[in-house]
């Protein structure tokens with residue numbers, strides 16, 4: 001379990017990227033952080049592996065405050081898949097993946113064997129092992145990024161828009177593979193995206209964020225779809241899902257969300273508005 005406890009991040013230039021954010025990401029579930037650009041998603045993710053230190057508040061993993069752990073050791077047990085795969089251009093595919101087990105002390109040979117295993121796990125043909133990242137398609141590069149994230153066999157996987165840079169078909173493939181992989185590997189995943197469809201597809205728990213990492217709503221996909229916390233969330237999930245936007249209709253029983261045909265799509269909780 002990963003717990004953010006009242007974390008705030010004030011950057012030196014005065015930007016408040018994260019303002020008093022608290023959340024529990026349950027073990028062996030996928031928590032998706034979704035929100036527009038600049039809402040603080042990457043900052044939150046990087047607090048978990050201490051690439052960003054909170055200005056106040058703290059992060060706990062299984063009840064232990066991570067400030068007590070050396071960042072190098074912490075990062076060895078947390079996989080991190082960066083936006084745009086983040087591969088090293090001068091290393092081959094196998095060496096990009098093997099870099100992680102080597103850091104953890106594996107021999108060159110063992111690290112390469114592990115890299116080839118992981119390539120299979122993420123659906124990459126072994127004949128690509130000695131290619132360079134520039135010789136792969138975008139989707140293949142993303143797979144290498146995921147393989148590298150898994151390389152240390154971490155219990156925790158942080159994924160920052162890992163499928164952002166590929167076309168919709170490849171993206172759908174990668175999403176299905178992640179679902180499959182998660183069934184087998186059972187990791188605690190925090191996944192960042194700005195795509196609400198992706199959030200609802202992958203998330204056991206979905207966290208909708210606004211600027212300052214303000215939580216607009218936290219819940220399972222069905223909880224959010226059936227009962228959006230406010231009309232902003234309703235519009236966000238309606239518009240982005242390719243549906244016609246929902247609107248609020250005031251009824252004797254309180255406000256409800258209706259679609260353009262007038263069908264009720266959910267209710268609004270009065271005291272949250």
Ligand SMILES: Nc1ncnc2c1ncn2[C@@H]1O[C@H](COP(=O)(O)OP(=O)(O)OP(=O)(O)O)[C@@H](O)[C@H]1O
Pocket residue numbers: 011012013015016017035036037038039040041042043044194
């Ligand atoms: N090192 C930094 N110094 C100053 N401001 C920063 C720094 N890093 C991030 N920020 C600011 O903090 C806010 C949150 O940034 P963050 O990268 O967490 O957003 P994000 O939700 O990941 O956005 P995106 O979807 O575009 O990746 C933004 O306003 C950003 O400009």
Ligand SMILES: [Mg+2]
Pocket residue numbers: 041042043160
């Ligand atoms: Mg980001």
